[in-house]
Amino acid sequence: xxxxxxxxxxxxxxxxxxxxxxxxxxxxxxxxxxxxxxxxxxxxxxxxxxxxxxxxxxxxxxxxxxxxxxxxxxxxxxxxxxxxxxxxxxxxxxxxxxxxxxxxxxxxxxxxxxxxxxxxxxxxxxxxxxxxxxxxxxxxxxxxxxxxxxxxxxxxxxxxxxxxxxxxxxxxxxxxxxxxxxxxxxxxxxxxxxxxxxxxxxxxxxxxxxx
Amino acid sequence: xxxxxxxxxxxxxxxxxxxxxxxxxxxxxxxxxxxxxxxxxxxxxxxxxxxxxxxxxxxxxxxxxxxxxxxxxxxxxxxxxxxxxxxxxxxxxxxxxxxxxxxxxxxxxxxxxxxxxxxxxxxxxxxxxxxxxxxxxxxxxxxxxxxxxxxxxxxxxxxxxxxxxxxxxxxxxxxxxxxxxxxxxxxxxxxxxxxxxxxxxxxxxxxxxxx
Numbered sequence: 121x122x123x124x125x126x127x128x129x130x131x132x133x134x135x136x137x138x139x140x141x142x143x144x145x146x147x148x149x150x151x152x153x154x155x156x157x158x159x160x161x162x163x164x165x166x167x168x169x170x171x172x173x174x175x176x177x178x179x180x181x182x183x184x185x186x187x188x189x190x191x192x193x194x195x196x197x198x199x200x201x202x203x204x205x206x207x208x209x210x211x212x213x214x215x216x217x218x219x220x221x222x223x224x225x226x227x228x229x230x231x232x233x234x235x236x237x238x239x240x241x242x243x244x245x246x247x248x249x250x251x252x253x254x255x256x257x258x259x260x261x262x263x264x265x266x267x268x269x270x271x272x273x274x275x276x277x278x279x280x281x282x283x284x285x286x287x288x289x290x291x292x293x294x295x296x297x298x299x300x301x302x303x304x305x306x307x308x309x310x311x312x313x314x315x316x317x318x319x320x321x322x323x324x325x326x327x328x329x330x331x
Numbered sequence: 332x333x334x335x336x337x338x339x340x341x342x343x344x345x346x347x348x349x350x351x352x353x354x355x356x357x358x359x360x361x362x363x364x365x366x367x368x369x370x371x372x373x374x375x376x377x378x379x380x381x382x383x384x385x386x387x388x389x390x391x392x393x394x395x396x397x398x399x400x401x402x403x404x405x406x407x408x409x410x411x412x413x414x415x416x417x418x419x420x421x422x423x424x425x426x427x428x429x430x431x432x433x434x435x436x437x438x439x440x441x442x443x444x445x446x447x448x449x450x451x452x453x454x455x456x457x458x459x460x461x462x463x464x465x466x467x468x469x470x471x472x473x474x475x476x477x478x479x480x481x482x483x484x485x486x487x488x489x490x491x492x493x494x495x496x497x498x499x500x501x502x503x504x505x506x507x508x509x510x511x512x513x514x515x516x517x518x519x520x521x522x523x524x525x526x527x528x529x530x531x532x533x534x535x536x537x538x539x540x541x542x
Contacts, residue, residue, distance in 0.1 A: 139502030141386035146360025147513035291350030302358035308526035315519035321432035
């Protein structure tokens with residue numbers, strides 16, 4: 121095994137360090153965040169640092185970078201108080217990556233990257249028609265993390281569309297069957313195989329596959 | 332597509348809701364967090380809500396649940412100021428899931444679940460010998476998120492071991508080749524296929540595969 125310490129990391133060239141450190145947290149979901157500015161302009165941006173925060177109430181967190189990338193997303197969320205989170209399938213991956221280019225505010229990534237807006241009446245952010253899991257969130261809190269200028273955005277799930285054939289009787293949603301892909305680092309997209317599910321772990325018996 | 336709203340979610344039975352909402356954020360890395368209490372007792376716990384927070388300095392965030400599960404991890408991190416994050420491979424998955432059972436403080440999940448402690452001199456938390464990516468972190472901040480009682484733990488990467496054969500010349504680490512698995516929800520583990528990497532996206536050209 122190769123050993124690397126903190127001083128090595130700090131000494132690395134910027135892009136090499138960004139690639140390496142972004143990879144350390146492993147596989148991540150690939151999510152498209154849809155927003156609008158309230159004046160007719162929509163925005164779509166790929167985010168991978170999205171995580172479960174709680175089920176009751178249903179809360180999802182996402183990290184918005186401090187720099188100007190995805191600034192439009194955060195401004196729109198603050199303006200309208202809502203945003204969407206839609207999954208990325210294999211067929212959508214190159215378009216989803218393309219949303220990370222720096223389009224002008226007046227040019228929507230939906231059209232530029234090959235996606236179709238879907239609107240829910242009374243909800244001021246667009247969903248992605250092509251996705252197989254679509255979440256509408258209402259902003260609850262933004263924490264500005266002084267340690268490095270990133271923003272933790274916390275939203276509550278208000279609307280949800282999913283494909284019933286991938287939803288198990290116990291509430292599990294099969295992302296592999298739904299075609300969702302995983303991402304690593306800044307630019308890698310992976311297809312994923314069917315899961316093994318385990319029963320709730322107990323100290324008095326070994327882990328058992330859930331049938 | 333099946334439509335579900337916030338009121339539906341709140342009305343669901345607890346375990347169904349936990350399964351469903353935990354699945355919404357899609358694929359996640361599976362990580363073993365290693366800690367010790369400073370009195371000779373080690374602890375190992377699986378975490379999936381781990382995310383990249385920044386590359387310079389190299390920061391990783393993790394969410395610790397509010398309830399008593401994984402309480403030992405958080406107490407140990409507060410006590411010693413350090414912890415480890417090691418990846419989970421296919422061969423390790425049932426043992427990694429088993430760490431979520433509620434072992435007594437005096438019984439280490441390392442031994443109970445089939446893992447081997449690896450110590451770095453002067454660093455007060457154990458690494459997992461079986462992993463193919465091992466990270467030693469120093470606690471920087473804990474944010475108690477009042478919205479639902481969870482804890483955001485932010486650590487800085489101080490030590491890192493990785494397998495050089497999976498490290499690209501540009502800093503990308505190939506988790507699929509390193510055998511890392513992805514997880515979804517509370518109990519699903521997935522093997523993952525080789526990535527497609529894309530070039531940095533620009534508005535004046537379509538997304539291109541990185542060779």
